[in-house]
Amino acid sequence: xxxxxxxxxxxxxxxxxxxxxxxxxxxxxxxxxxxxxxxxxxxxxxxxxxxxxxxxxxxxxxxxxxxxxxxxxxxxxxxxxxxxxxxxxxxxxxxxxxxxxxxxxxxxxxxxxxxxxxxxxxxxxxxxxx
Numbered sequence: 001x002x003x004x005x006x007x008x009x010x011x012x013x014x015x016x017x018x019x020x021x022x023x024x025x026x027x028x029x030x031x032x033x034x035x036x037x038x039x040x041x042x043x044x045x046x047x048x049x050x051x052x053x054x055x056x057x058x059x060x061x062x063x064x065x066x067x068x069x070x071x072x073x074x075x076x077x078x079x080x081x082x083x084x085x086x087x088x089x090x091x092x093x094x095x096x097x098x099x100x101x102x103x104x105x106x107x108x109x110x111x112x113x114x115x116x117x118x119x120x121x122x123x124x125x126x127x128x129x130x
Contacts, residue, residue: 005120006030009040009058011129017068019058025051055119059111066107069127075102076128082106 009028012019019025024044031039040058042051059065069075082101099106107126114122 003030004124005040005055008124008127008129012065012068012127015072015129017064019065020051020063022051055123056116059108059119059123061108066104066111070102070104070107074127074129075107076126 006028009019013025013027019028019042022042022044025042026045027043029041029043031041040053040055042053044050053063057063061067099109101107101110110126111119111122
């Protein structure tokens with residue numbers, strides 16, 4: 001599955017996504033440290049030092065992945081929209097807000113709650129490139 005994730009990340013860069021707001025990143029490569037642990041290397045132009053990320057870093061708010069994907073309609077159409085009712089969160093007590101599955105906040109919460117070993121599959125199922 002690592003090869004599919006690498007293809008997905010590189011396809012997103014070709015669609016003008018600037019990961020981590022670093023315009024020098026031109027591609028990603030996935031290397032396996034062990035059979036279970038892998039690093040995602042952001043390849044940078046020429047003399048620039050390559051940066052190592054975990055899959056958790058890739059789905060973080062700082063990467064701007066979900067903001068880009070949602071703004072550009074790359075979320076697969078679902079039979080029904082899933083909604084988080086966030087009014088139970090302590091700091092939103094007085095709020096009746098809901099977050100819908102096509103919003104970046106929803107995807108950030110979903111990926112944060114996802115087990116690390118299921119994140120790759122979650123990414124592949126959550127982003128539509130055509």
